[in-house]
Amino acid sequence: MVRILPQTKAAAVNPLKSSQPLGAALAFLGVDGAMPLFHGSQGCTSFALVLFVRHFKEAIPLQTTAMDEVATILGGADHLEEAILNLKVRTKPTLIGVCTTALVETRGEDCAGDIASIRLKRTEELAGTEVVLANTPDFDGAIEEGWAKAVTAMIERITRPGEQARQSKKIVILPGCNLTVADIEHLREMVESFGLKPVILPDVSGSLDGTVPDRWVTTTYGGTSVEDIRELGTAEQCIVIGEHMRRPAELLHRLTGVPYVLFRSLTGLRDADRFVSLLSAVSGAAAPAGVRRRRAQLQDALLDGHFHFGGKKIAIAAEPDQLYQLASFFTGMGSEIAAAVTTAAMSKILEEVPAQWVQIGDLGDLEALGAGADLFVTHSHGRQAAQRLGIPLMRVGFPIFDRLGSQHKLTILYQGTRDLIFEVANIFEANRHAPTPEAPDPLRKREMPDELRSPPLARH
Numbered sequence: 001m002v003r004i005l006p007q008t009k010a011a012a013v014n015p016l017k018s019s020q021p022l023g024a025a026l027a028f029l030g031v032d033g034a035m036p037l038f039h040g041s042q043g044c045t046s047f048a049l050v051l052f053v054r055h056f057k058e059a060i061p062l063q064t065t066a067m068d069e070v071a072t073i074l075g076g077a078d079h080l081e082e083a084i085l086n087l088k089v090r091t092k093p094t095l096i097g098v099c100t101t102a103l104v105e106t107r108g109e110d111c112a113g114d115i116a117s118i119r120l121k122r123t124e125e126l127a128g129t130e131v132v133l134a135n136t137p138d139f140d141g142a143i144e145e146g147w148a149k150a151v152t153a154m155i156e157r158i159t160r161p162g163e164q165a166r167q168s169k170k171i172v173i174l175p176g177c178n179l180t181v182a183d184i185e186h187l188r189e190m191v192e193s194f195g196l197k198p199v200i201l202p203d204v205s206g207s208l209d210g211t212v213p214d215r216w217v218t219t220t221y222g223g224t225s226v227e228d229i230r231e232l233g234t235a236e237q238c239i240v241i242g243e244h245m246r247r248p249a250e251l252l253h254r255l256t257g258v259p260y261v262l263f264r265s266l267t268g269l270r271d272a273d274r275f276v277s278l279l280s281a282v283s284g285a286a287a288p289a290g291v292r293r294r295r296a297q298l299q300d301a302l303l304d305g306h307f308h309f310g311g312k313k314i315a316i317a318a319e320p321d322q323l324y325q326l327a328s329f330f331t332g333m334g335s336e337i338a339a340a341v342t343t344a345a346m347s348k349i350l351e352e353v354p355a356q357w358v359q360i361g362d363l364g365d366l367e368a369l370g371a372g373a374d375l376f377v378t379h380s381h382g383r384q385a386a387q388r389l390g391i392p393l394m395r396v397g398f399p400i401f402d403r404l405g406s407q408h409k410l411t412i413l414y415q416g417t418r419d420l421i422f423e424v425a426n427i428f429e430a431n432r433h434a435p436t437p438e439a440p441d442p443l444r445k446r447e448m449p450d451e452l453r454s455p456p457l458a459r460h
Contacts, residue, residue, distance in 0.1 A: 003357040004350055014363040014381065016317050017343035018398060020136035021099040022048045023146025023177055025062060026398075028097030028132075030202020031154070032223045035061050035093040039080055039111060040101030042066045044138070054401035056208050061219050063087060067103060076104055077114040084118060088129055091218040094226045097150060098133045105137035130226055132157045142343040143398065144244040144319045147177035151201060152248040154229055161255040164233040171282065172235040172258065173200045174249055176242025178322035178397065181205045181407040183266075183416065190276075190413060193291060194283040199228050199235065208407060233258060237282050239275075241266060242321040243349035264349060265325040266412040267420065268332050269298055275413065294414040301418040302333075308425040309333035315370025316340055317363055317378040318397050320347035325411075326377055326396065327353050329420060339370035375427065392431045394424060 025036035025048060038045040045064035052060040065079040080098070087096055100111055115133050119126060134150040151174060171191055175184055184205040191198040206222030213221045233256030240249040240262040249260040261278060265271050272295070276287050287295075312335040316326050323342050331337060337355035345360045359365050363378065367385035370376060376386040379397040386393035400406035410416040 002351060002353050002355055004345055005357055005359045006345065007360040009361070009364075012362040012364070014367075014385065016341065016362045016366070016378070016381070017142040017319070018051065019048075019138040019143065020141045020146030020149065021101050021138060022051065023143035023148075024097065024099040024134040024136045024150035025146075026052075026143070026177065026204070027147045027150035027154075027202045028095065028099075028134075029060070029207055029220055030200075030204040030223045031095050031097075031229070032206065032220060032225045033094035034097060034220045034223070035063060035087050035091055035095070035218075036097045036099060037083060037087065038062070038064045038099050038101055039076065039083075040065065040067055040103040041072075044101045044103070051399050051401075055399040056210075056407055057404070058208060058210065061091075072103060072107070075107075075109060077109070077117075080111070080114055081118050081122075084131060085122065085125060088126055093129055093219045095130045095132060095154075097154075098131065099136050099146070099150070100134070101136075102138035105135070106139075111135065130158055141346070142319060144177045144242070144321055144347070145344065147202075148244045148247055151245065152251055154201070155232065155248055155251050155255065158226060158229045159232045159252065159255055160230050162233070163257050164231075166236050167197070167234050168236050169195065169197050169283070170235040171196050171198050172232050172238040172252070173198050174238065174240045174245045174252075174260075175200060175202075176245050176321050178242060178319060178325060180409050180411060181209050182410040183412045185209065186410055186413060186416065187266075190291070191279060193288045194279045194285055196279065196283050199232065200224060201229060201232070210407070232256065237261070237278075239263065239278070243324075243347055244321055264321070264352070265328055267325050267329050267417050269295075269302065269414075269417065270332075272298070272413045272417065291414070294418075298414040298418045301421045305421040305425045306334055308428045309335045312336070312374040312428065313338035313372060314375050314377060315366055315373035315391075317342070317366040317376075317382060319343055320349050322397055323358070324349045324353050327355055329417070330377075330424075333421070333424075338373045339366060341366045341369065375424070392427050394427060 028034050028036040042064050049062050065083040067076045067079050071079050111133055115131055132153050134153045136146045136149055181204055188198050201224045203223045207220040235258050238249055238258045238260035240260050252258055253260055266275055280287055314330045314335050315338050320342050327337050331354040340355040340358045341361050350358050363382050363385055376382055376391050376393045380400045380402045383393055410419050
């Protein structure tokens with residue numbers, strides 16, 4: 001069983017995690033016509049906005065209540081009301097997603113009560129706009145938990161409760177925060193290929209996919225509609241991807257009775273097969289020829305690529321569900337997890353990570369623990385550590401700001417797993433050093449330890 005090692009440092013010099021409010025804002029960005037609103041100081045919003053823009057290379061709608069010194073002392077209810085009303089008048093959003101920050105959470109403000117009061121007083125002015133609150137303090141949890149809290153809050157506030165007439169072809173998908181824009185788009189295409197109608201919450205593939213709208217839009221210009229969120233209870237089945245999405249799935253089941261199936265990962269042949277089998281069972285249709293062909297391509301990639309993975313030592317720093325996804329992929333290819341670092345100890349998925357231990361920490365811990373690794377796997381903030389140690393870096397997660405197209409990187413199901421195999425194998429190939437008489441091939445030595453070598457033939 002994997003050991004979870006607690007954080008021992010009082011400060012992170014090279015932080016790994018992104019905060020809960022950022023994760024909640026990202027989830028709200030997956031709703032059509034939405035405007036995320038940070039309830040706190042202006043600096044918190046500015047920092048999150050910079051990270052979003054650098055990662056997605058897009059204009060990001062994100063606003064703040066801009067609490068000042070007086071509001072910090074006397075309370076921010078007036079600032080919250082003013083911000084909500086201004087957004088309603090100026091941008092006319094279908095949804096305003098309020099994300100609390102450490103400032104109001106530390107002060108202990110009753111944000112839920114404040115929003116309820118605003119709704120009551122301003123019923124006519126806020127008609128046509130849902131106001132959803134996600135309690136997301138910066139000092140607790142990380143981006144995955146913030147994402148899950150926002151999805152839970154949207155279901156709790158918007159989804160119509162009670163047993164409803166089921167639509168046999170309708171499937172609800174609750175994707176994890178670790179899925180890219182390309183992953184979610186590929187999920188939709190896969191589900192639709194079985195004749196099913198997917199409703200994805202949140203759907204960042206509709207709002208952060210890099211398209212240029214015909215006109216200037218002040219809110220998000222794609223994603224899940226508020227009406228679709230309201231009618232989630234009419235779905236036949238709910239598919240959940242990532243352990244951190246279990247809570248919103250349980251809430252949906254409790255409110256509407258929609259059953260759910262949880263996939264901890266969709267990367268790898270076995271998990272992809274399980275997903276396709278579920279779609280086939282729900283739809284009553286066999287897997288399409290295109291899906292079977294992509295499976296055969298993955299099988300070929302597994303044969304071609306496993307020579308490059310065998311015996312390699314991998315150091316990974318990522319959010320809990322993404323850590324599980326990547327560690328399972330690498331060990332399934334024959335590699336060894338030399339170092340596993342994550343952000344929060346509260347996730348149950350850490351107990352399933354295929355490693356001897358998981359360190360709760362930062363990128364400084366990754367640098368110290370992964371010094372002998374063959375590959376670093378983390379986001380762009382790990383590039384300096386990889387450079388200092390002379391270890392190649394595979395960029396995953398959020399943020400990735402020193403490469404283009406990270407949101408279009410496919411990592412799941414047959415095609416995404418195949419692409420990952422090729423990406424990693426090419427990194428190893430590019431960093432392979434040819435052996436010389438003075439420096440024997442270190443890879444060959446690692447592949448065949450001295451104690452396993454055959455003894456020399458005796459001379460007669």
